[in-house]
Amino acid sequence: MLWHQLSERVLQGKQISREEALQVLAVPQEELLELIAACYRVRRHYHGQKIKLNMLINAKSGLCAEDCSYCSQSIVSKTGVERYPLQSREVLLEGARQALEVKAHTYCIVISGRRPTERELKAVTEAVREIKEKFPLRICCCLGLLNDEEVKRLRDAGVDRINHNLNTSEDRYGDVCSTHTFQDRTETIEAVKRGGISSCSGGIVGMGESDEQIVDLVFSLRDMDIDSIPVNFLIPIPGTPLAGIEYLTPQKCLAILCLFRLVNPSKEIRIAGGREFHLRSLQPLGLYVADSIFIGDYLTTRGEVPEADMQMLQDTGFVPSLPPGWEAKSREQELPPEQPVSLASATESRDR
Ligand code: SF4
Incomplete structure (x- = not known):
């Protein structure tokens, strides 16, 4: 496969075929760098050297009666994960302040459970x-299943984006969850789109799915015209039903990211959970394909220390994409200037 010809066609607005998608996932190791370079052309065309940083707050943890087999917060998991009800307003605001401090573009408020x-x-x-009154952050909420009325209330409050992941292909959904369906998930995403809020939806790979099923997932997200696509690599947390499933290699993870980029060229592609665990020393290569990462911790697993991520950005020459108004607010709050990236501010953010 001539990867640069493929990316050239993508840049001309053509879609890649299923067969080509499968070839991307099966890229020979000696061609991987060439594939990444081809994807970098697409990434650079749409996103330049900017990278969006997203900071999560697990605003309600555990206590979930659903049986998603990858999730440490599910009732069927024996993980000893911390359980608490919805955090107070003060905690949610403090999370926003810290997100601003680490140059996060988007602050993601996530709660466990089927629906709010x-x-x-x-x-x-x-x-x-x-938060919207005080901070220039974009807000993404991940609250579970939502109907039109609930989406409207979130939009009216100032929520910019709603996340609801498809997680896996339609034909595999029943293997990873029996308490809700793939259709339940697509209905929530449709409600988000009807409500005029930006959509965020992605998947989890490494749960035993085939390459064909990864392609199905990526094409579903393209067909739904999702704005922001988080790509999670399964962390097989002990105590979850998927504990012990660990077969992804860093090279395979990069090939998967390349597929997401080539199928959804202009969209925000985020390297999400499992970045550190699966990409390991190849994490910087992922930045040449994806244009978005999480900074700080994930829902129930630790992320890289922000200091190390900031160093990686500095070393690779990618620049955080700041939300409009960040500079004025940073002066108000005496945050460090945009350039160069401050390691000190990132380190402090760990104390949450
Ligand atoms: S993914 Fe969400 S709905 Fe599923 S078990 Fe975890 S918290 Fe519950």
Whole structure:
């Protein structure tokens, strides 16, 4: 396969075929760098050297009656994960302040559970209103299944984006979860789109799916015209039903990222959970394909220390994409200037 010809066609607005997608996933090791370089052309065309940093807060942990087999917060998992109800408004605001400090573009408020209760929705919308007044952050909420009315309430509160992952291909969904369906998930995403909020939806790879099923997932996300696509690599957390499933290699993870980029060339492709665990020393190569990462910890697993991620960005020459108004707010709060990236500010953010 001539990877640069493929990326040239993508840049001309043509879609890659299923057969080509499968070839991307099966890239021979000696051609991987050439494939990454081809994807970097696409990434650079749409996103330049900018990288979006996203910071998560696990605003409600555990206590979930669903049976998603990859999730440490599920009722079927025996993980001893911390359990707590929705965090207070003060904690949500402090998370936003820390997100600003580490140059996060988007602050992601995530709660466990099938769907938010009325009390949770009200508390989140109130906190979001306050965060939007105080900080120039984009807000993404991941609250589970949502209907049109709930999406509208989140939009009216100032939420910019809603995340609801497809996670895996339609034909495999029943193997990883029995308490809700793939269709439940697509219906929530449709509600998000009807509500005029930016959509965020991605997947988890490394759960035993075939390459064909990865292609199905990537094409589903393309067909739904998702704005922001997080690519998670399964962390087989002990105590979850998928514990012990560990076969991804760093090279395979990079090939998967390349596929997401070539199928969704202009979209935000985020290296999400499992970045450190699976890409290991090849993490910097992922930045030449993806244009977005999480900074700090994930929901129930530790991420890289922000200091190390900032160093990686500095070394590779990628620059955090700051939300409009960041500079004025950073002066107000006496945060360090945009350039160069401050390691000190990143280190402090760890104390949460
Ligand atoms: S992924 Fe969400 S819905 Fe599924 S078990 Fe975990 S917290 Fe519950």
